[in-house]
Amino acid sequence: MNSVIEVNSTTIKPVTPASYGHSPTPNDRHQASAASSDVASKTVEPSETVKTSSIAHPFVKWVGGKRGIIQALIDHLPAISPDHTPIDRYYEPFTGGGALFFALQQRGQIAHACLSDVNANLITAYRVIQSDPEALIAALTIHAKKHSETHYYKIRQQHTLTDPIAQAARLLYLNRTCYNGLYRVNRRGEFNVPMGRYKNPNIIQAENIRACHRVLQEVTIDHHPFAEVAPPDGDRCFLYFDPPYHPSDDGSFTGYSKLGFTAEDQTRLRDFALDLHQRGHYVMLSNSNAALIRELYAQAPFRVFEINAPRLVNCKSSRRQAVGEVLITTYPAGKLR
Ligand SMILES: C[S@@+](CC[C@H](N)C(=O)[O-])C[C@H]1O[C@@H](n2cnc3c(N)ncnc32)[C@H](O)[C@@H]1O
Secondary structure, eight states: OOEEEOOOOOOOOOOOGGGGOOOOOTTOOEEOOOSSGGGTTOEEOOOSOOOSOOOOOOSSOOTTOOGGGHHHHHHTSBOOOTTOOOEEEEEETTOTTOHHHHHHHHTTOEEEEEEEESOHHHHHHHHHHHHOHHHHHHHHHHHHHHOSHHHHHHHHTOTTOOOHHHHHHHHHHHHHHBGGGOOOBOTTSOBOOOBOOOSSOOOOOHHHHHHHHHHTTTOEEEESOGGGOOOOTTSOOEEEEOOOOOOOTTSSOOGGGGGTOOHHHHHHHHHHHHHHHHTTOEEEEEEEOOHHHHHHTOSTTOEEEEEEEEEEOOSSGGGOOEEEEEEEESSOBOOOO
């Protein structure tokens, strides 16, 4: 391995909210378009005061979320420019909660971003936050008022909602109240996580939704598999791939394989990353420190960095342990930031 680094907590420097464009006013009122069939036509007023100074962070808890290792990711970005100019074109094809995107966007380090994921509900939530945060906050306010075990299971079974605001509100409501913030679906693609035992779940989080709305204004948001990402040749783009991790060798880390990302998918991703490198782009990937992953990325141009992730992955608390992860880059990792 080329290097071993310690993972530190991150300090994010906010840039001025004004630079993100529209800031909603305290008088903004929106109709809840349809959090669920029985709340479709009620007008609600967001109960939280609008503050435009808050820092955007992932609006969902997500399996494999990278908030805990953000500093390690930032330390391994390419040294694109000695004067710290922003990454001109940033791609994150396995966006999930988008922890790296939000951290960099806050620092003003991305000029233009393309976020994508195969999870249709998640992408709908990004789009709704980008276009109509107040309607989402209104719908979540209704969910928060009605929250109970009965309401949770009633909303959980609404698998066929068509209204984007209702879909997004359902995703966020379930994400904030379900067991461990897990996203798990059955074979039919239906969310099936039981309710969590939170005394007072923070369901609305209006301030963060508004902050995310501001930073998402100029962002391209797509619903497609990673292989359909097409950065333009000629521009040196930066792509961060954070796929479902390959199961670790000791079997302690098998949760993601259920999402259907196979060893063949890992190989396809490696080939895709190589192709992007050969077309002049910068690629960074994260994955588990499994034998297959080390083997796939053993040759140049890939560089593999072990990181000590403070991530506890076994659902049985007695067997929880920190999991080995690696960062892989196609460039000499810069320490400029
Ligand atoms: C490890 S999570 C990403 C976590 C994210 N970096 C964060 O900070 O929250 C992996 C994501 O990849 C998505 N995914 C799985 N298979 C995919 C595929 N073939 N193409 C694109 N996205 C995929 C999942 O929906 C999930 O959101």
